[in-house]
Amino acid sequence: MIKLIDITKKFGNHAVLNNINLHIKEGEFFVLIGPSGSGKTTLLKTINKMETPDSGKIFINNQDISDIKGTVLRRRIGYVIQSIGLLPHMSVKDNILIVPKLLKTDKRIAESRALELLNLVELPPETYKNKFPHQLSGGEAQRVGIARALAADPPIVLMDEPFGALDPITKSRLQNQICRIHKALKKTIVFVTHDIDEAIKIGQKIAIIKDGNIIQTDEPQNILSHPRNSFVATFLGSDRALKKLSKLYVKDYKKNAECVFENELSNDIQTNKKYVWVIDINNILKGWIYLSENGSQYTQIDYETFALNDEETLKDAVSKMIVQSVKTLPVCDKKGQLTGEISLTDIVVKT
Amino acid sequence: MFFSKTDSTLFIIVESLIVLSLILNAICKDAKKYLNIVFSLLIVVLCLYSAGHYAEIVFMTNKIARISFGVGFWVSLFLIYMIVVDALKNAGFVYKIAVVALFVFVFVFFITGGFLDKIDIMREFYARKGRFYQEISTHLYLSFVSVAAAAFLSFPLGILAYKYKKITEKVFAVLNILQTIPSIAMFGALIVPLAYLSKHSAFLSNIGVAGIGFAPAFIALVLYAMLPLVRNIYAGLKNVSEDVKQASIGMGMDSIHLLFRVELPLAAAEILTGLKIALVQTIGNAALAALIGAGGLGVFIFQGLGEASNSLVMLGVLPLVFIAVSAEYVMNTIILITSKRIHRHD
Known part of the structure; x- marks a missing residue:
């Protein structure tokens, strides 16, 4: 979809971008990450011609963008920046309609799409469409910024540290939201950040950039497992193993669990394990039973707080083990039916 | 008693x-x-x-x-x-x-x-009733026409000074120098070239250009009014947040869109403030136009000074102050409404 070939850019004598080659696939969530001053924002801006490289070529859908007028190109590419840049004299709706108006899209179609987009970013249109930017919180304003970038249904969206100025809770919510939107709309997203946790959480592919050079481009798990050099390793942080766990899911690591029915507890339990899970006749997890030579001890638990589900990450699993002071946790589905278990040993050995 | x-x-x-x-x-x-x-x-x-x-x-x-x-x-x-x-x-x-x-x-x-x-003061007024109304209207006409002409020239100049950094300093250098020339000197300096032009161009003399009267007063007032106008247009455009400009360019606005849909609306309050300063200043400066035969309320002021009649001076000064204060009040109201509309600080 987007191909950057030998992109070089100098500001004076200082090379900001040094022979950059990148290939971003259609529908990919691509994250450019690097310390400040690494050239990541400049690189992003070459894609919509807000910066012109000194040499090298950029192709979007096999079309050389140097053949396209900057303004025309930019109207076809969504653009979100950290400071948002909502126009203070326009309502939320009019802000979203800026690009459709530039493209002279039919007004009614554009307006109904604007309202859909407000719903998509979870801002109820009736409440928000006539508000003005100064009436919005930082998180709300950035959601309008995202809706605005999507207004003309562009195949590509460029995002320059969009969540950099938000508080951690809002940031996390918006990260989840943008992942959901990415899945729903199948846009190609190029996302610039300096926050490694953010990159690992949302990126399908990450390019690490330093002093204008791409150091490593790969999927997050691979980068975490095999950092190319000490810079990448340092950048990922000493807890990179834990970060990797945040990209691995319980469903892929769980194994079958041994269990007994609650109403058969009085029977002799045949197992070589120290404990078994206890379920009721509907397979719903009720607790566990600890077995020893001196007899057995039944502990009742609430599956909602104790059990994991398939969609949780191994990082969540380890965290829950620490909280509950156990080495093994049950895995349940939404109804509480036991589907397996996961142990600390499995996590340590298999990942 | x-x-x-x-x-x-x-x-x-x-x-x-x-x-x-x-x-x-x-x-x-x-x-x-x-x-x-x-x-x-x-x-x-x-x-x-x-x-x-x-x-x-x-x-x-x-x-x-x-x-x-x-x-x-x-x-x-x-x-x-x-x-x-x-x-x-x-x-x-x-x-x-x-x-x-x-x-x-x-x-x-x-x-x-x-x-x-x-x-x-009222006796002076009754003695010059006809003249009084005539001079007030001359004063208003001279002031408003000068400010309108200055605004007409300042808009493109302010926008050019903002868009092209190379000419910014030159524009302000010229306007600042103009501002430092005393009004009387400016009137005097204009007499010779205007008289010359009017003598050698039938067209100019037909439309009323002469060494004294309306023409030199108008030109001087326009030149004085341009500094506050150009300065505020430039500063207003310059003060539009860089984020808003970047986002607008990033959405594919060209420079015309950017100017008319973003920069000018957001600079409107500051531009109107420049217009207010120019207007109030011109209403005051126009009093000096009487010195070069252009009429206006200055006529009473200078006549009164000559006759050592405070009441006659006041007959010129009071309406002048009233007009200036009203103009400022009206402009302040317009600015307040505009900035409320644009920045929506409710």
């Missing part, structure tokens, strides 16, 4: 009003907003009435006596103006309008009602 009694009665009333107002101000928090207005109004009414009354009594006994408002009157008027402005600072729009209208009504009532007819 009779005058001195009125005099001292009036003095005691006004003094006690002021003392009462001071006490009330000290003990009552809301005194400023309402009481000060009431007291100011009372003092104005008392002063105008007693001055007019006194003048009539003097006139009855001595037909050639000239009774003018003294320095104390003007100072009091100025102080009352300050008090009213201060009292209205945080007042609502309707209340402000009502108070201003009330004061205007009081003055108009006293002037048109003939209560002040025997005061010198």
